[in-house]
Each structure stands twice: as structure tokens, then as C-alpha cells.
Amino acid sequence: MLTDYSRIVVAYDHSELSKKALKMAMNLSKQDKQIELLVVMVTQPERPMVYSYGYAFEAYHEKQREEVKAIRNELEQELELLPNKTRTFAVEGNPGHMIVEFVKQNDADLVVMGSRGLSGLKELFLGSVSHYVVQKAHCPVFIVK
Ligand SMILES: Nc1ncnc2c1ncn2[C@@H]1O[C@H](COP(=O)(O)OP(=O)(O)O)[C@@H](O)[C@H]1O
Numbered sequence: 001m002l003t004d005y006s007r008i009v010v011a012y013d014h015s016e017l018s019k020k021a022l023k024m025a026m027n028l029s030k031q032d033k034q035i036e037l038l039v040v041m042v043t044q045p046e047r048p049m050v051y052s053y054g055y056a057f058e059a060y061h062e063k064q065r066e067e068v069k070a071i072r073n074e075l076e077q078e079l080e081l082l083p084n085k086t087r088t089f090a091v092e093g094n095p096g097h098m099i100v101e102f103v104k105q106n107d108a109d110l111v112v113m114g115s116r117g118l119s120g121l122k123e124l125f126l127g128s129v130s131h132y133v134v135q136k137a138h139c140p141v142f143i144v145k
């Protein structure tokens with residue numbers, strides 16, 4: 001059954017649930033070293049996660065790029081623990097659209113992601129990105145909560 005999922009994509013935003021999703025996907029991948037694990041992070045250059053006044057856009061953008069690089073390094077160290085083929089990706093754009101597109105382009109068999117992310121809004125069960133991906137992805141979506 002597990003070998004049906006030979007290419008797994010983790011949607012990662014550095015939230016606690018996305019870390020849990022990564023762990024889950026790594027455990028799934030350990031079942032078979034033929035499984036490929038791709039981790040995708042989408043940044044929105046026009047929408048800072050933390051707004052700081054007085055920040056020029058370019059300076060902000062540069063800081064965001066550095067943060068993404070640091071997170072990718074962290075991820076890559078963790079992924080090295082697996083015998084599987086793994087890769088991390090950082091793309092810019094609308095997270096839901098970019099994740100669905102990435103999953104399609106890479107012909108993934110499974111997406112693993114959190115039910116919630118960084119927004120901190122708790123009134124709905126699913127965050128907007130996970131809601132969008134569940135509806136639009138061509139393959140099964142494993143929602144971690
Ligand atoms: N920018 C992003 N890049 C990659 N994955 C993301 C991104 N934003 C959200 N996700 C994925 O979607 C899950 C749910 O997040 P989201 O729908 O944004 O909820 P919230 O509304 O609480 O932020 C996260 O745990 C993560 O797996």
C-alpha cells in the first residue's frame with residue numbers, strides 16, 4: 001500500500017503542524033527507500049508574515065530570502081537522516097495555487113500538510129491553504145492535526 005505513494009510532497013510553512021506533517025511524511029518514507037520526498041515552501045513577497053514599519057521592500061525581501069535559506073538548511077539536515085531521495089524547494093506566489101501546481105508538475109502521489117498554519121485563526125477546522133489544496137489537488141491529501 002505504501003509503495004502506491006512513491007513521490008510525497010510536504011507543504012511546509014514552518015508552523016508546528018507543518019513540522020508534524022514533515023515528521024509524518026519522513027516516517028512514511030522510511031517504509032520504503034524508493035519513496036521520494038519533496039518539501040515545498042511558498043513565500044509571498046508582498047505579504048510579510050511579521051510587518052515592521054519602516055522596512056523598505058527590498059530590505060524586507062532580502063531578509064525573507066535569508067530566512068527561507070536558513071529554514072531550507074535546517075530542513076536539509078533533517079532530511080539527510082533518510083536514505084530516500086529528498087529535495088527542498090522554495091517558490092514565490094499564492095501558497096494554495098503554488099502548492100497545487102507544484103504537486104501537479106512533480107506528478108506527486110500524496111501531499112502531506114497541516115490542518116492549520118501560521119495565521120493563528122482557530123475558529124475554522126481547516127486553514128485556507130489546506131482547504132484549497134484538498135479541493136484542487138489531483139492526488140490524495142494527508143492532513144495532519
Ligand atoms: N506558504 C506555505 N508554504 C507551504 N505550505 C504551506 C504554506 N502555508 C500553509 N501551508 C501548509 O498548509 C497547512 C495549513 O496552513 P493554512 O491553511 O495556511 O492555515 P492557517 O490559516 O492557520 O495559516 C500548513 O500546516 C502547511 O502544511
Ligand SMILES: [Mg+2]
Nearest residue numbers: 117118119127
Ligand atoms: Mg497560513
